[in-house]
Amino acid sequence: MIPSLLYRFRWLSADKIDRELAALADSYLYASPFSAMNDPMEAFYETGGPGDRIVDAMLSPSGKTTADLYRLLDETIAKFALISFTGTCEALPLWAYYANNFAGMCLEFDTRRLFVSDFQGEKLREVTYARHAAPSLSLNDFGPGRLDEAIISRISRKRIEWAHEKEWRFVTGTVGSKHYLDDALRRVYLGPRIDPVHATRVCDVLKRRPVEVLQGKVRGFELEFHKLQGPAPLVDCERVGAGRFSPADDLYAEPELRGFFGASYDKLLEECRTTALRPNMEQLAGIDISGVKRDVVYFHTTFKLRNGREVYEKRYFNKQMELIEGDAA
Secondary structure, eight states: OOOSEEEEEEOOOTTTHHHHHHHHHTTEEEEEEGGGSSOTTTTOOOBOOTTHHHHHHHHGGGTOOHHHHHHHHHHHHHTOEEEEEESOSOOHHHHHHHTTTTTSEEEEEEHHHHTSSTTTTOEEEEOEEESSOOOOBOGGGGSTTTHHHHHHHHHTEEEGGGGGGOEEEEEESSSEEEEOOGGGEEEEEEOTTOOHHHHHHHHHHTTTSSOEEEEEEEETTEEEEEEEEOOOOGGGSOOSSOOBOOHHHHOTTHHHHHHHHGGGHHHHHHHHHHHHHSTTEEEEEEEEEOSSOTTOEEEEEEEEOTTSOEEEEEEEEOTTOOEEOSOOO
16 A cells, blocks of 8 residues: 655755755655666666567568567666655664765655656556566566566565665656655654754745654654744745636536535535645636536646646545545546
């Protein structure tokens, strides 16, 4: 099961603080190539299968070989990138490895909101830990609907010695910045050894964001966190999207919606107004009773990312205005 929260540790040394603050300010994570990872066995795979000689014989008149197919596969995989997360902010070894010996920070994300971003269409996978590499990719894996999963399963596999990291990773099709909604970031945990100047700069960047900042403190064998700066109220947050909502224009199916919700109609209005206050909300793209399941209402919203790109989210609610997880249509 995908965790509801994901955590990402970051290094805040003097030579990296400006880069990390820029990423916070512009609400993005950077997808790095697999070749940049600290594990030399990262994304290891081999190619070839017992049937290759037969296929080579069939391809011989064309001057092509299975090696050409595998070369194209290698070129495709080489373009993949990843962004790593874990399921907790309390993993002490990760504070040492990836947050400069407890002087960095850990970002807490709402997983569902993280998908409403440049990560739409990308694959989130739990890393598999094993003592041996997966079997070679062969022509048998080239079947319809099989190749993507065959590749992902291999580049999301690590040696068992890394199992304590409990890693989840987004595997992306390209290297580069992946922007997210401002409120996908819920909390920032600062390590107990953070430079006070760095802590102040992090708070300044997030002053008008709906993000809580907590400061770590060591007490005996425990790492505790205490609130350093609370999240800004939505009404005071820096806007990215236009936040357009007009009951007259957006609730054009009002008679049907009132009949559907009854006494819960006011909850619908409240949800509309709250959604419009979210920093990246651009406009409501549609609210109506589902055409397939008549006991469900869809709530379609457009958001604008800080790179200017618009992304869409469709949520579903029942007659009590309770969110229905998953695709209810």
